[in-house]
Amino acid sequence: MAEVKKPTIKSTTKAAAKKPAAKKAATKKTAPQKDTSETRTTKAQKAAPLKAGATKAAATKKDTTGDFKDRALTKAKSAASQGKERTGNAIENLSKIIEDSAKTIDDNVGEKYGDYARSAADAVSSFAEKLNAKEIDEMVEDARGFVRKSPAVAIGAAAVVGFLVSRLIKSGMDDRDA
Known part of the structure; x- marks a missing residue:
């Protein structure tokens, strides 16, 4: 007899445990939902007006x-x-x-x-x-054209000019120290 009662107790415990979960799920489902029956008639609404001076500041x-x-x-x-x-x-x-x-x-x-x-x-x-x-704009366009035609020569020339400028700056600094 004892054996028969134990399974009955276990099944009752499981059923009792399942019932509150079912009630919680039902409670969540009954929460108020948004009313979606209303439809919009316009596609876009104008933004709220900005504070005085905000548009001026943006334009400025x-x-x-x-x-x-x-x-x-x-x-x-x-x-x-x-x-x-x-x-x-x-x-x-x-x-x-x-x-x-x-x-x-x-x-x-x-x-x-x-x-x-x-x-x-x-x-x-x-x-x-x-x-x-020549005007400055013409000279810039000529330089761009030259670089496009022969980039290796342009890079080499830039390296030589950079070296010369650095030497001039260094010699100018050496003269100040002396």
Whole structure:
């Protein structure tokens, strides 16, 4: 008899344990749900109005960013134009120096070498004229075209220029220390 009662107790315990779980699940299902019967008639609604001055601030920020970019671009072009003008003048002066030294070369070394100096002075002078005649934008486009055509030469030239600039800066610092 004892054996028969034990299984009955176990099944009652299991059934009792299952009933509260079932009640909890039923409780969760009966929670209030949103009413979805309502439909919207418009696709998009306008945003709530911003605080006074917020749209002005946003517009001003865009204007300031554009204005800053324009000012920086103008300043960079101005600096490039000044640098181009100085470079053109320096190259013209170099041409004049070579031309002036051509007579000395004629007297000391010979007319043949003096002619070389004069042709070099002419080449340098024509380069200075071309440089002065071009606008900055044209020069930038020419440089881009050159880099596209021969990137290896452009990288090599950039390396040489970087080396020379670093040497000039280093020698300038050495002069200050002395």
